[in-house]
Every structure is written in structure tokens, then in C-alpha cells.
Amino acid sequence: MKIAIGSDHAGYPLKQAVKEHLVRQGLECVDYGTQNAVDSVSYVGYAASVAEAVQKKAVDLGIVVCGTGLGVSMTVNKYRGIRGALCCNEYMARMARQHNDANVLALGARVLGSALALAIVDAFLAEPFESGGRHQVRINEIATVEDTCFKA
Ligand code: RB5
Numbered sequence: 001m002k003i004a005i006g007s008d009h010a011g012y013p014l015k016q017a018v019k020e021h022l023v024r025q026g027l028e029c030v031d032y033g034t035q036n037a038v039d040s041v042s043y044v045g046y047a048a049s050v051a052e053a054v055q056k057k058a059v060d061l062g063i064v065v066c067g068t069g070l071g072v073s074m075t076v077n078k079y080r081g082i083r084g085a086l087c088c089n090e091y092m093a094r095m096a097r098q099h100n101d102a103n104v105l106a107l108g109a110r111v112l113g114s115a116l117a118l119a120i121v122d123a124f125l126a127e128p129f130e131s132g133g134r135h136q137v138r139i140n141e142i143a144t145v146e147d148t149c150f151k152a
Contacts, residue, residue: 001125004053004062006032006046007109011065011072013037014109014117018063021118027125030059047075051082054103062104063121069108076104080146083139088112090123097127099135 003022007015012034022029032049034041043066050062054076062084064072069086076084084104085096088111096102105124107117129135 001061002028002030002059003125004030004032004050004059005064006050006062007034007065007072008041008043008046008067009034009037009039010067011043011107011109014107014112014114015063015065017114018065018107018118018121021121043071044075047072048079051076051079051084051104055079055081061125063107063124064104065107065109067108067110069106069111073104073106076106080150081143083142085124087120087124089116090119093120093123094127097124098130099138101129101131101135101139 005015005019019029019031030053033046047064050064053059054062064076066072073084073086076082082104083100083102084106085100085102086106087093087096093105107120
């Protein structure tokens with residue numbers, strides 16, 4: 001499995017921890033930056049790079065991190081076909097995959113301890129989408145909303 005990952009300065013330490021965690025499990029990780037916690041940067045470009053990689057299917061899933069997880073989740077959800085899920089616990093992460101087929105996980109580095117954050121990542125990566133039923137119908141409805149909104 002190939003994962004795209006990106007963060008701003010606030011998310012940088014957690015991004016690094018997640019990256020090490022993924023690599024330790026033998027997963028391929030494409031790091032879109034940022035590369036330090038010192039320089040204050042906008043989360044938008046980093047989240048956008050991850051969203052584009054997922055959208056183009058250059059990777060299987062994405063993980064984005066900022067201080068709260070809010071800015072990065074708002075950004076990735078502007079991309080057609082991206083279903084970004086800001087998750088604060090393992091249950092949300094499981095449901096994000098199982099019911100929403102989320103393809104990007106957003107994390108808040110300033111609101112999660114690193115052990116919980118890594119447990120959320122593991123839950124997100126392990127859970128399959130419950131395809132073929134009512135959840136697929138709802139995902140399709142999201143795509144219809146995208147079509148309608150992007151035309152307006
Ligand atoms: C950076 O200070 C902070 O605003 C950012 O990481 C994020 O939390 C925004 O949503």
C-alpha cells in the first residue's frame with residue numbers, strides 16, 4: 001500500500017511519527033512536506049498535494065496533518081473524488097473507511113497524543129469499505145453533489 005502524507009509546521013512532528021510508523025510496517029510513504037516544525041507555513045499547499053496524489057491514483061490513500069486537522073480536511077475536501085475524514089478516535093477512523101470510503105485521513109497534531117494518532121492511522125488503514133450496499137449509494141450521492149456544486 002502506498003500512502004501520501006503532508007502537513008504544515010504544526011503537524012510536522014506527528015507527520016514524522018506517522019511516516020516512521022508506516023515505514024516500519026513496510027508501507028510505502030510519499031512525503032509531500034513540510035520538512036520542519038520551525039518555519040510557519042500554510043497547510044493548504046501540502047494538503048492539496050496529498051489530495052492531488054490520491055485523486056490521480058498515484059497513491060492508495062492520503063494522510064494530512066495540521067494543528068487541529070481542520071484546515072487540511074477543509075482543503076482536501078475541495079477536490080472532486082476526495083473524501084477526507086477528520087478523525088479524533090479509532091471508531092471514527094473505522095467508520096470513515098467502512099461507511100464513507102474515506103480516502104484521506106486528517107489528524108490534529110495539537111489535539112491528539114501520538115499513541116492515539118497512530119492507533120487512528122492503524123484503524124483507518126485496516127478497515128475495508130463496506131461496498132455494494134447502502135453506503136455505496138450514499139457515496140454516489142456525494143459525487144452527485146460535487147457535480148452540482150462545481151457547475152454552480
Ligand atoms: C497553525 O497555527 C494552525 O492554524 C494550523 O495548523 C491548523 O490547525 C489550521 O487549521
